[in-house]
Amino acid sequence: MGKERVVVIGNGMVGAKFCERLLEKETNKEFEIITFCEEVRPAYDRVHLSEYFGEKGIDELTLKPLNWYQENGITIFLGDRANKIDREKQIVYSEKGESVKYDYVVLATGSYPFVPPIPGVDKKGVFVYRTIEDLDAMMDYAQSATNCAVVGGGLLGLEAAKAAQDLQLNSHVVEFAPRLMPRQLDTDAGEVLKKLIEDRGLQVHLNTATKEIIGEEKVEGMLFNDGEKLDVDMVIVSAGIRPRDDIAQESGLEIGPRGGIQVNDNLQTSDPKIFAIGECALHEGMIYGLVAPGYTMADVVAQQLAGHSAVFTGADMSTKLKLIGTDVASFGNIEPKEGTFEELTINDPYRGIFKRLFITEDGQRLLGGILVGEADEYGQLLQLYLNEMKLPENPMQLILPASDGEAVGGGVEDLPDGATICSCENVTKGDICCAIEGGAQTIPDLKSCTKAGTGCGGCVPLVTDLLKYKLKEAGVEVSNALCEHFDFSRTEMYEIIRATGIKSFDELIHKHGKGTGCEICKPTAASIFASTWNEPILTQPHLQDSNDAFLANIQKNGSYSIVPRIPGGEITPEKLIILGQIAKEYNLYTKITGGQRIDLFGAQLNELPLIWRELIDAGFESGHAYGKSIRTVKSCVGSTWCRFGVQDSVGMAILIEERYRGIRSPHKLKSAVSGCTRECAEAQSKDFGIIATDKGWNLYVCGNGGMKPRHADLLAGDLDDETLIKYIDRFLMFYIKTAERLTRTSVWLEKLEGGLDHLKDVVINDSLGICNELEEQMEYLVNTYECEWKNAIEDPEKAKRFRHFVNSDEKDENLVFKLEREQIRPATDKEREELAKI
Amino acid sequence: MSAWTKVGNTNDFASNMGGCVKVNNKQIAVFNFKKNDSWFAVQNECPHKQQMVLSRGIMGDLEGAPKVACPLHKHAFCLKTGKHLSDGDISDLTIYPIKVENDEVFLRVD
Numbered sequence: 001m002g003k004e005r006v007v008v009i010g011n012g013m014v015g016a017k018f019c020e021r022l023l024e025k026e027t028n029k030e031f032e033i034i035t036f037c038e039e040v041r042p043a044y045d046r047v048h049l050s051e052y053f054g055e056k057g058i059d060e061l062t063l064k065p066l067n068w069y070q071e072n073g074i075t076i077f078l079g080d081r082a083n084k085i086d087r088e089k090q091i092v093y094s095e096k097g098e099s100v101k102y103d104y105v106v107l108a109t110g111s112y113p114f115v116p117p118i119p120g121v122d123k124k125g126v127f128v129y130r131t132i133e134d135l136d137a138m139m140d141y142a143q144s145a146t147n148c149a150v151v152g153g154g155l156l157g158l159e160a161a162k163a164a165q166d167l168q169l170n171s172h173v174v175e176f177a178p179r180l181m182p183r184q185l186d187t188d189a190g191e192v193l194k195k196l197i198e199d200r201g202l203q204v205h206l207n208t209a210t211k212e213i214i215g216e217e218k219v220e221g222m223l224f225n226d227g228e229k230l231d232v233d234m235v236i237v238s239a240g241i242r243p244r245d246d247i248a249q250e251s252g253l254e255i256g257p258r259g260g261i262q263v264n265d266n267l268q269t270s271d272p273k274i275f276a277i278g279e280c281a282l283h284e285g286m287i288y289g290l291v292a293p294g295y296t297m298a299d300v301v302a303q304q305l306a307g308h309s310a311v312f313t314g315a316d317m318s319t320k321l322k323l324i325g326t327d328v329a330s331f332g333n334i335e336p337k338e339g340t341f342e343e344l345t346i347n348d349p350y351r352g353i354f355k356r357l358f359i360t361e362d363g364q365r366l367l368g369g370i371l372v373g374e375a376d377e378y379g380q381l382l383q384l385y386l387n388e389m390k391l392p393e394n395p396m397q398l399i400l401p402a403s404d405g406e407a408v409g410g411g412v413e414d415l416p417d418g419a420t421i422c423s424c425e426n427v428t429k430g431d432i433c434c435a436i437e438g439g440a441q442t443i444p445d446l447k448s449c450t451k452a453g454t455g456c457g458g459c460v461p462l463v464t465d466l467l468k469y470k471l472k473e474a475g476v477e478v479s480n481a482l483c484e485h486f487d488f489s490r491t492e493m494y495e496i497i498r499a500t501g502i503k504s505f506d507e508l509i510h511k512h513g514k515g516t517g518c519e520i521c522k523p524t525a526a527s528i529f530a531s532t533w534n535e536p537i538l539t540q541p542h543l544q545d546s547n548d549a550f551l552a553n554i555q556k557n558g559s560y561s562i563v564p565r566i567p568g569g570e571i572t573p574e575k576l577i578i579l580g581q582i583a584k585e586y587n588l589y590t591k592i593t594g595g596q597r598i599d600l601f602g603a604q605l606n607e608l609p610l611i612w613r614e615l616i617d618a619g620f621e622s623g624h625a626y627g628k629s630i631r632t633v634k635s636c637v638g639s640t641w642c643r644f645g646v647q648d649s650v651g652m653a654i655l656i657e658e659r660y661r662g663i664r665s666p667h668k669l670k671s672a673v674s675g676c677t678r679e680c681a682e683a684q685s686k687d688f689g690i691i692a693t694d695k696g697w698n699l700y701v702c703g704n705g706g707m708k709p710r711h712a713d714l715l716a717g718d719l720d721d722e723t724l725i726k727y728i729d730r731f732l733m734f735y736i737k738t739a740e741r742l743t744r745t746s747v748w749l750e751k752l753e754g755g756l757d758h759l760k761d762v763v764i765n766d767s768l769g770i771c772n773e774l775e776e777q778m779e780y781l782v783n784t785y786e787c788e789w790k791n792a793i794e795d796p797e798k799a800k801r802f803r804h805f806v807n808s809d810e811k812d813e814n815l816v817f818k819l820e821r822e823q824i825r826p827a828t829d830k831e832r833e834e835l836a837k838i
Numbered sequence: 839m840s841a842w843t844k845v846g847n848t849n850d851f852a853s854n855m856g857g858c859v860k861v862n863n864k865q866i867a868v869f870n871f872k873k874n875d876s877w878f879a880v881q882n883e884c885p886h887k888q889q890m891v892l893s894r895g896i897m898g899d900l901e902g903a904p905k906v907a908c909p910l911h912k913h914a915f916c917l918k919t920g921k922h923l924s925d926g927d928i929s930d931l932t933i934y935p936i937k938v939e940n941d942e943v944f945l946r947v948d
Binding site: 057059060485515516517518519521523541543544550554556558801804805806807808812814829832 | 850888
């Protein structure tokens with residue numbers, strides 16, 4: 001028997017997946033695969049399209065490079081659209097004149113963005129969001145635009161809005177429905193998502209229908225049905241997708257009443273030689289607009305061509321994604337019939353978290369759920385739902401924040417072997433366990449041998465849990481080595497340095513490591529040396545990271561910013577004037593920081609010691625804004641002035657800031673003191689925060705603003721001054737002793753075995769018997785403090801390094817600044833280019 | 839071919855750290871490893887964001903091959919070959935011949 005020829009029309013994610021699947025199938029048949037690709041490049045990852053605006057280039061988004069097709073004997077016609085199928089002669093024709101005889105055709109033509117017939121939608125500056133070309137065109141246009149509106153607040157619309165934001169545009173989302181993501185969320189969840197998104201600077205307009213896009217030639221604004229107007233100069237339309245069924249229609253195949261190529265359970269169209277998969281296929285009245293069902297369809301057709309039986313019986317529409325930095329997940333039935341279910345909801349506006357589960361009335365099974373703001377439990381919940389597993393006695397625990405209780409049962413170990421872990425690639429728990437037993441020991445290992453986690457990536461946390469569990473079960477030690485030069489974790493290195501008294505990196509790596517070190521182990525060792533021996537960090541300058549190396553914060557153009565310490569945010573007019581004079585003298589951009597200090601930007605390397613000489617003479621000291629160390633202790637004005645204050649918060653903030661200044665830790669540390677329960681200093685978002693009470697102080701720990709905000713937990717209440725300091729001493733040293741590198745206190749606590757209860761036990765009850773050691777070490781650090789900058793400018797050897805050229809006193813002529821709002825700022829790339837031309 | 843240019847004495851360059859020199863109007867980063875007294879010279883400009891900062895990066899090795907990590911975004915480059923070692927599509931560095939004679943450091947820059 002000769003080769004059977006399969007023509008795949010469409011080389012998107014699903015078309016490419018089909019080719020891959022057909023090649024993999026075990027069969028005695030032989031196939032010749034020919035595929036038409038309308039776009040000029042082979043299939044790329046459309047799910048992560050918005051990353052094209054960030055770090056990822058087209059190469060990283062491409063699923064299979066062109067030579068993969070050649071190596072596997074696949075003929076691919078790029079930039080050529082198949083436009084007709086002669087079903088009688090079994091020939092596919094293309095726009096560029098190819099004609100290919102076939103045994104089977106697989107239609108994977110995907111979809112196109114639906115553009116509603118709004119007047120003005122054809123103006124310059126209106127875009128759709130689907131292909132790389134669309135994105136390139138947007139990027140071009142965005143250079144001269146400032147405000148962008150996205151029509152459509154669904155999943156893709158929000159992605160597009162994020163893309164617009166990445167292009168530095170003010171972004172608006174305009175949604176006709178009363179909530180965002182109407183298909184995946186209910187009203188309450190939509191409300192939470194709206195708030196989260198607005199916090200990130202996007203403006204959301206709900207219940208809003210666009211009447212007209214106005215402007216002469218190009219977009220100048222939008223007019224809504226309610227008469228409101230919005231000033232925008234760019235519009236992205238993301239009002240849903242429509243199946244691309246034109247070729248099927250022209251070839252006389254059966255089409256659904258509202259579009260889509262009609263297929264049966266075998267995914268055959270009305271012509272049994274022709275299959276349709278992915279977004280163009282209409283199965284049981286459903287179009288599946290997600291990639292996972294498309295991949296399942298690709299597999300079903302590949303199976304059948306290879307001579308095995310397979311059917312498609314519908315697919316799960318569960319989804320988890322990161323939208324504008326916010327986790328959103330939805331699974332199962334989110335609109336169950338009334339009276340058949342119970343509902344459990346967590347709605348925490350402080351942390352921006354919403355979780356809702358729909359559960360059978362008897363509390364036994366999960367029907368569906370929605371997670372917004374945090375979706376770590378998604379994998380586990382999806383498994384409980386898909387496998388119809390019995391729920392634990394108190395199902396609320398499934399969605400409670402981890403720090404509120406012990407770990408919940410029903411983890412990955414309880415899943416049946418048949419449970420699908422990766423729905424994109426259809427990989428079961430059994431498959432992954434098999435691979436681990438066969439020797440896979442890392443996530444990349446598992447990805448390459450099972451393909452789990454290579455699609456949307458949503459299952460990676462679950463795969464990681466499974467890997468850890470299986471390795472632990474097999475007694476395999478999970479390596480936590482810092483890098484290739486040391487076989488230790490940071491915690492282990494800390495103990496080694498303390499126990500051996502080693503003070504230099506050369507000795508450390510000679511005795512306990514190998515090679516010459518790297519950008520991971522050198523700063524880690526430097527931080528531990530400082531936390532242990534407290535020598536000025538420039539004693540070993542070659543170990544210090546970007547900022548520590550020159551005791552200043554390096555900025556995007558290689559210039560530096562300077563932040564002198566202003567303890568508690570309290571400053572005399574005289575000192576404030578001096579800061580102004582210095583900024584003027586050196587022409588520095590001046591800004592007040594979030595931590596109640598003043599940041600001076602734009603200093604060049606050779607100016608740093610000069611500026612610091614003046615600052616130190618005026619009584620300032622280093623603010624350690626460049627270090628993984630205590631930054632600031634923010635305060636409100638407290639009982640001295642405020643009519644509500646109950647304690648002297650400024651006094652306490654200064655005491656704390658001066659006590660812990662300069663202490664190096666695994667990551668930066670922020671603190672604040674509020675003078676009463678109104679909490680004006682925002683202490684509960686800090687690594688350690690103090691709030692005054694009538695009787696003393698409440699100590700909160702492990703809060704965080706930043707990327708993953710976390711409300712701090714109360715460690716102890718109504719403390720007197722002395723006990724407060726004692727507990728902070730212990731808390732900080734315990735963190736320094738046990739945290740891994742670059743782990744903030746919030747993450748550290750979440751990973752700490754036993755959680756908050758354990759931490760309380762250690763700090764308050766000395767359950768580990770180490771509090772003496774912790775307090776002594778802290779006392780040593782406090783007593784050996786000296787200002788690093790004073791030390792640096794008084795030591796000619798250290799001062800010598802602060803120049804741009806070794807062989808010249810010139811400045812870096814590449815540093816160019818422009819004026820904006822009467823102050824300097826770094827010139828943009830474009831401005832620098834233009835300057836270079838002159 | 840251009841001649842060797844003296845850029846300083848060996849003690850002008852701190853051990854295990856970079857230093858920037860200017861030769862023929864070009865900024866060049868010079869690195870020396872104390873362990874085996876080896877010297878390297880590459881362009882000072884990080885190709886990722888076109889800033890003159892590589893001489894201020896942390897030095898180290900990748901499986902024994904000398905490297906530097908840019909202080910801005912930690913892109914690492916091989917000091918021997920100039921090759922970009924981190925993720926992402928970023929060009930390699932230009933490397934320059936360097937030699938040390940009688941405690942004097944020389945570069946050849948076209």
